[in-house]
């Protein structure tokens with residue numbers, strides 16, 4: 001298969017239309033078989049449920065080429081499972097996770113020419129999503145839905161080296177205690193846009209959201225979970241029912257315990273204790289883990305002792321081990337790396 005003529009190493013994180021996408025429609029209470037199509041456009045009613053009441057959910061994952069030339073993806077069953085949970089919470093029909101994995105693999109295969117080569121640092125980003133497609137004007141769930149999967153090649157996240165982030169404690173809330181913070185819904189992003197534009201205008205890379213009820217506990221950023229390392233080398237991740245269960249974070253915690261022999265604890269993390277941590281990182285599919293150098297709480301600066309100029313030592317080990325597992329240079333736990341071709 002001839003690869004597309006793309007300058008992989010200099011790609012950014014933007015949408016580049018690829019040749020094929022998967023589309024399946026839900027109508028009269030059932031999903032059709034779905035097809036791979038070249039048509040990148042969606043045509044829906046002006047009154048579609050997604051346009052009026054934001055009934056839409058998504059997933060984000062990657063495919064890449066391993067050191068020995070295989071095309072693989074990472075733990076797609078967990079994305080499928082999470083999308084089932086997102087659908088249930090927004091009264092959308094579940095697209096079963098085994099069919100989800102099949103659709104993802106089909107879409108990657110069809111776009112093989114866009115899977116970046118090993119060593120380029122680039123990856124093929126995969127975006128499965130679902131939305132209410134029939135007209136809805138009285139507030140209720142749609143009765144027809146579309147599930148789609150498209151792909152787009154994206155560049156190396158740490159282009160020109162790792163630059164630790166400066167983030168601020170945000171005065172806006174991301175998710176209510178019994179709301180939708182734990183599902184991957186477009187609506188969680190719509191309401192974060194003002195906060196992130198404001199953060200950027202003030203010179204910050206990201207927002208640290210606190211728990212909405214007490215504003216004393218660390219939740220997550222707009223699109224990534226926190227991971228902290230204590231001064232004695234223990235991994236700590238915030239526990240909350242209003243954060244999105246990041247697959248990267250869950251994998252890093254397992255890597256910490258099983259590959260690096262570190263202790264790891266998921267518990268409530270108070271903003272007051274953040275100053276005592278040695279390292280802080282943001283976990284998500286896009287970067288795997290990006291180091292945080294400084295957290296600013298209304299003018300009060302918390303500087304992480306390691307991580308101001310580069311990744312802290314534990315963050316680096318976690319990053320190297322998980323990316324090694326993904327790229328096939330370190331043996332993966334059973335089921336983590338799924339071969340596409």
Ligand SMILES: *Cc1c(COP(=O)(O)O)cnc(C)c1O
Nearest residue numbers: 223224225244246247248284285
């Ligand atoms: C997608 C997402 C993450 C990261 O999850 P991964 O499965 O690791 O990619 C974290 N927080 C939010 C709010 C997200 O939407």
